[in-house]
Amino acid sequence: MSAPAVEERFGRYGGRFVPETLISALDDLSAAWAAARSDTVFQDELSALLRDFVGRPTPLYPAERLSERIGRRVYLKREDLCHTGAHKINNAVGQTLLAKQMGKTRIIAETGAGQHGVATATACALMGLDCVVYMGSEDIRRQAPNVARMNLLGAKVEPVEAGARTLKEAVSAAIRDWVANVADSHYVIGSAVGPAPYPAMVRDLQRVIGDEARSQSLEAEGALPKRVIACVGGGSNSIGTFYAFLDDPVELVGVEAAGEGLESGRHGASLSAGSTGILHGALSSVLADDQGQILEAHSVSAGLDYPGVGPEHAHLRDTGRATYVSVTDTQALLAFREVARLEGIIPALESSHAIAWLLENAPESAGFDVLCLSGRGDKDLDEATAKLAELDG
Amino acid sequence: MAEAAPTTASSAPSPAAGADRIAAAFAAARHDGRAALMPYMMGAFPDAGSGRRIARVYSDAGADLVELGIPFSDPLADGPVIHAAATAALQAGATLESALEACREIASEIPVVAMCYSNMILSTGEDEFASRLAEAGAAGAIIPDLPLGEGAEIKEAMAVHGLAVVPLIAPTTSPERRREICAGAEGFVYLVSTTGVTGERAELPPELEDLAASAREESGVPVAVGFGISTPAQIASIAAIADGVIVGSRLVRAVQDAGDLESAAVAVSEFLAAAREALEGS
Ligand SMILES: Cc1ncc(COP(=O)(O)O)c(C=O)c1O
Numbered sequence: 090m091s092a093p094a095v096e097e098r099f100g101r102y103g104g105r106f107v108p109e110t111l112i113s114a115l116d117d118l119s120a121a122w123a124a125a126r127s128d129t130v131f132q133d134e135l136s137a138l139l140r141d142f143v144g145r146p147t148p149l150y151p152a153e154r155l156s157e158r159i160g161r162r163v164y165l166k167r168e169d170l171c172h173t174g175a176h177k178i179n180n181a182v183g184q185t186l187l188a189k190q191m192g193k194t195r196i197i198a199e200t201g202a203g204q205h206g207v208a209t210a211t212a213c214a215l216m217g218l219d220c221v222v223y224m225g226s227e228d229i230r231r232q233a234p235n236v237a238r239m240n241l242l243g244a245k246v247e248p249v250e251a252g253a254r255t256l257k258e259a260v261s262a263a264i265r266d267w268v269a270n271v272a273d274s275h276y277v278i279g280s281a282v283g284p285a286p287y288p289a290m291v292r293d294l295q296r297v298i299g300d301e302a303r304s305q306s307l308e309a310e311g312a313l314p315k316r317v318i319a320c321v322g323g324g325s326n327s328i329g330t331f332y333a334f335l336d337d338p339v340e341l342v343g344v345e346a347a348g349e350g351l352e353s354g355r356h357g358a359s360l361s362a363g364s365t366g367i368l369h370g371a372l373s374s375v376l377a378d379d380q381g382q383i384l385e386a387h388s389v390s391a392g393l394d395y396p397g398v399g400p401e402h403a404h405l406r407d408t409g410r411a412t413y414v415s416v417t418d419t420q421a422l423l424a425f426r427e428v429a430r431l432e433g434i435i436p437a438l439e440s441s442h443a444i445a446w447l448l449e450n451a452p453e454s455a456g457f458d459v460l461c462l463s464g465r466g467d468k469d470l471d472e473a474t475a476k477l478a479e480l481d482g
Numbered sequence: 483m484a485e486a487a488p489t490t491a492s493s494a495p496s497p498a499a500g501a502d503r504i505a506a507a508f509a510a511a512r513h514d515g516r517a518a519l520m521p522y523m524m525g526a527f528p529d530a531g532s533g534r535r536i537a538r539v540y541s542d543a544g545a546d547l548v549e550l551g552i553p554f555s556d557p558l559a560d561g562p563v564i565h566a567a568a569t570a571a572l573q574a575g576a577t578l579e580s581a582l583e584a585c586r587e588i589a590s591e592i593p594v595v596a597m598c599y600s601n602m603i604l605s606t607g608e609d610e611f612a613s614r615l616a617e618a619g620a621a622g623a624i625i626p627d628l629p630l631g632e633g634a635e636i637k638e639a640m641a642v643h644g645l646a647v648v649p650l651i652a653p654t655t656s657p658e659r660r661r662e663i664c665a666g667a668e669g670f671v672y673l674v675s676t677t678g679v680t681g682e683r684a685e686l687p688p689e690l691e692d693l694a695a696s697a698r699e700e701s702g703v704p705v706a707v708g709f710g711i712s713t714p715a716q717i718a719s720i721a722a723i724a725d726g727v728i729v730g731s732r733l734v735r736a737v738q739d740a741g742d743l744e745s746a747a748v749a750v751s752e753f754l755a756a757a758r759e760a761l762e763g764s
Pocket residue numbers: 175176177201202203204205279280281320321322323324325326327391392393437439440463464465
């Protein structure tokens with residue numbers, strides 16, 4: 090088989106900083122993905138699922154009232170219209186299909202916002218595989234509707250009590266489970282993070298967002314967008330959106346969670362305010378103290394509440410190909426409400442970060458922008474409503 | 483390099499010094515007709531003073547070498563007991579330096595091998611980290627998230643400071659890879675007994691014997707088995723197939739469960755005495 094190998098590094102970033110026990114499984118996964126991504130049978134099966142089950146292609150929607158409000162044309166890439174309500178399903182369906190083909194019978198996943206957990210539980214129900222989802226108990230509290238969904242779909246949700254009881258600890262717990270059950274289990278990681286080949290594989294599975302958006306832009310406007318904007322947690326919707334535009338004269342903007350402000354130390358901005366380090370098996374940009382202890386992230390949105398980021402983003406930052414900015418909890422909450430009222434779309438709090446940045450950064454210049462609306466905000470209603478009530482006083 | 487500090491170590495850092503000290507400890511045990519006993523402890527757990535005391539008890543109770551955990555926030559290779567100990571140590575303010583106090587306490591008597599995760603090494607700076615280990619008298623380092631193929635700079639810095647980088651092999655390691663790891667091993671080869679993270683196990687896998695035999699054949703250094711070993715009977719059976727036995731979670735749990743430092747010292751001392759007994763004539 091002469092399929093091109095899956096990238097292990099992005100500049101100096103990436104790699105496999107994991108226990109030896111996992112190396113053979115990562116080798117197998119790498120080989121399986123290298124083969125599957127250039128295998129037409131696999132790709133046809135995946136495309137059919139993305140079309141008939143996920144509902145792709147998702148629309149590139151001209152957001153008229155939002156455009157009017159900021160004085161620039163904006164298109165929203167409607168990942169919120171995917172089955173299960175976020176881009177996470179693109180990756181979950183792809184990896185689960187691959188795992189099944191590899192003969193794995195049990196799927197492990199982690200989840201923060203619950204979107205990836207729901208997506209993986211959904212894919213497992215579809216394909217008849219056992220599914221266990223690790224979720225921090227703080228996130229279980231914040232994202233209760235998604236916990237109910239996972240249970241209904243037949244997945245087992247394992248609460249994680251370590252640390253701040255959020256996404257970082259859920260990923261660690263999932264990796265530990267995989268270390269112990271690597272023979273029959275596949276770990277469906279939820280973002281473009283982790284040891285190689287995960288960052289490249291997740292990007293390959295999410296690039297459908299940018300591939301569609303690029304041709305939809307050309308169709309709608311006869312031109313490429315001036316700017317492409319996406320929120321960055323672990324970095325999967327953003328890398329998936331950016332990837333198709335890497336070689337184009339298009340500005341790429343990733344929006345991280347500034348939480349209570351970068352200077353407060355309570356944020357999730359690993360690229361804007363982190364340092365080079367290793368978390369969950371990859372060298373990237375992380376939030377850590379001067380002893381190298383990983384710090385807890387903070388964000389109002391569970392999906393951005395993570396002290397690391399995919400290694401490819403660290404590389405795109407260093408090369409200057411993409412720009413990374415951040416917005417606070419408050420800005421995101423206000424954007425959440427504003428878009429609901431302007432467009433009749435309730436965005437996920439994660440996606441609201443990208444919108445919040447756009448609301449304040451819309452220079453008068455030619456061209457139009459594409460923003461990845463990574464998910465819908467139903468899951469956030471309780472949390473956002475309460476927080477907005479506090480803001481309103 | 484850190485400025486010259488009073489060294490309590492038996493030997494100043496020089497290339498291969500750590501590996502030599504490790505080799506001597508295994509050879510001495512073998513000379514006694516038994517496998518080496520290498521208990522693990524968490525540094526600065528529950529605090530720096532307790533760490534020193536536990537290290538002292540380990541050395542006095544017949545440890546041949548000591549594996550010293552450096553508390554890290556995200557220990558991917560560790561199960562609940564060691565993870566919780568690291569978290570507790572960090573909450574109590576543990577640092578690399580305070581964890582290494584245990585090393586300083588006993589490094590002139592027996593070799594201490596630090597178990598530390600890559601990110602701490604990278605954040606501190608490879609050379610600075612290695613120099614601090616060496617200055618505290620450590621003989622080597624076990625880096626559970628630095629498999630073959632990663633971290634050349636880390637391995638170089640350790641070598642410059644005379645520290646052996648002990649590699650791990652697992653039941654899932656392919657035979658070719660295992661041969662490569664064993665051939666390049668320094669100090670000893672750490673054979674992970676089971677497919678999993680650290681933690682006590684009721685049973686060890688039957689394939690272990692063959693795996694240990696292959697590793698001993700393929701490496702020029704001793705092979706020690708760790709992960710899951712928690713009873714004298716298991717210690718005796720591992721001693722029959724390997725050059726060293728590593729006991730971790732069982733001892734960390736003894737410290738955790740003890741109400742105070744005195745009872746912790748008694749508990750680990752009693753366990754180590756039983757462990758030494760199980761090793762006699764192995
Ligand atoms: C809707 C939505 N957007 C974005 C994210 C952030 O993840 P990523 O950066 O991998 O796209 C999440 C994560 O849970 C999410 O649910």
